[in-house]
Amino acid sequence: MTATLSTHVLDTAKGMPASGIAVRLETLDGVQLAGGHTDHDGRLRDWAPPLTPGVYRLVFDTHAYLGDTGFYPEVVVTFRIADGTHHHVPLLISPFGYSTYRGS
Template structure:
């Protein structure tokens, strides 16, 4: 199965390209990292079931004055389906949900 994200800049109404993201297990073991593409997307293949953390370096995108310089999203992969974890980002807030 796979895990993906889509980071959207809701203040500017555009995808957030070039955002560094790290994927870890709940025990903080490294799974993979990368940066979002021009459409704000990043994907990891062959992720097993278990608890994970997606660490998004929002300061790299928003700048040094970012109110939330990092967003950590903890989630559980409990079945064989694809798991999509989007992030809606603005300078002073963020939101996430289980996507499809």
């Protein structure tokens, strides 16, 4: 049983997608499985290998996007895959905050 993964980043301060953000997919022990940059729509699609059940993390380089005005230079989202469905993990950012959720 394997799952697919996608993500996107929205800049809530600007009200638009955040393009060009570097994102890494890692195992819990830090082994990098995939990497890429968000596109013009703030999305990464078809970039990650099929994932088996387990715990993973997405590492977003927000400093390169927000610069020194951003309070969080990096955002790490740790999540669990328990089944073979599609998993969508969005990130909403602003210079002084972020949030995430399991999307569809």
